[in-house]
Amino acid sequence: MAFLEINQVFKRFGHIEVLRGIELQVERHQVVCLIGASGSGKSTLLRCINALEVIDGGEIRLDGDRVSGRGIDVDALRQEVGIVFQSFNLFPHMRVIDNITLAPRKVLGMNHDEAEAKAMALLRRVGLTEKATDYPDRLSGGQQQRVAIVRALAMDPKLMLLDEITSALDPELVAEVLNIVRDLASEGMTMMLATHEMGFAKEVSSKVCFLHQGVILEEGPPEKIFGDPSEDRTREFLKRIVDAGRL
């Protein structure tokens, strides 16, 4: 059984079916990229995996445990699965360091010093130690997003979900965030990312999934999807991306 198993997942908002039978397996240390047009359900799928959305049908298993449906401990699941959002969502009333240590202290019961030491070590990795005591609004978008990644990492997740984490950034800030993701990938972090950065997807992913109207229409290694897709829809989508100068 794969590390993450997504079987026939359905999700509706009112009467719009956003996910219509998603099938996906992710192995440990894999980096899976979700691509697809806006509204195809990439964010929704990621949000279902850490139970920010409740699925209407199917099943999700993480490391053998069922993590969807009734009777699951969502807080326990979320300790294992970190998510980073397009819009950073740092807590504006807390300093950077407190943003990072909040969950380790309150959820894992780590003591203050230990949590801070860990946060500082993570901040050092992303080159932001000198920002530790600033409030988020003093940071650039790229810096805020790096803090958001660190905040998720501080919980030692087994799986990281990254939802278009560079889409809200100015072009010159994208690289500093992607570099961190690249490092994580090389360290063997299991990740799923929704992205419009096709070049990056091509480079880091072990598997690329093309979502179309709530189903995974095509999946495969990046060379296959970007080089020689079998589906016309995938080809059309990639052509649009190429025409827009993003690949």
Place this chain on the structure above:
Amino acid sequence: MLTYRAGAVASLFFPPAGIPALVHSIRAQRLAEKGDIELAREHGEKARNWAWYSVGVGLTVYLVAALVGLLFANQGSVRVVYFAWSILTDGSSWHSMIKGFWINIQVFLIAEVVVLVWALFVAVVRLLPGPACRPLRFLATVYVDAFRAFPAILVVYIVGLGLPQANLPLVGHLSDMQYVIFALSLTYGAYVSEVYRAGIESIHWSQVAAARSLGLSYAQTMRFVVVPQAVRRVVPPLLNDFIGLQKDTAIISVIGVLDVVSRARFINNAKGSLTAYSMAALLFLVVTIPFTRWLEWLQNRRQSRTQGGR
């Protein structure tokens, strides 16, 4: 460009500013006829400014003049009724009034703290999730709706006179001041809980998503992420409610607490002048204005420290 006719009207309205307006407008008109548009514009601009002064300053001067006129009308009766010199300079009257006012201040300070805590509690209960908490939510809603409907003075009567008569356990044997604090806290708790609730609901759901995705429980998310941000946001409207509370402490005189209003009434009865009421009004003014400015300053300072973020 202001025409000289408008300038003429302005000059009649309040001559010290209106006459320059008229002069500039005439000059502007002439220059425009000669074709010197640039200079005409300059004078037109000056005419406009003076005309605005004529309106703004003029209105103020006339209003103040009218008030002063009233003050001295009928052989200065206003002065005698409201500002009788003999009482204003009487040390023992002031002493008594200030002693009464101290009670108002105490009631205000204690009720304020009680309201801050109680209202937050009510707001959080009203926002509890899930069907299991529906009865609690309902109860809190009934409380808020009811106590926003009851006039504060009725609540003071019901609590302050009724509870001791009913001789209830726990709440049957409090001091008058405690009853009053209880009554005002009930009334203002309902208002302030609505302020808190609006603040909590104004926090974007993405903040909750971020907190929950880190594994924080609903309660932890409220405690560490939502409520602290909400409280910062509602300081200005809370201010308004607290100024209201400060003034409403005057209601306590109706159940016989010897506050500043009761004492003013005694002095009034004894000396037949409303001057003591003016003194009470002055005391409220002296405390409320610095209080407002202080809270505004606190708010500004905090805002400049933690603004923005997404």
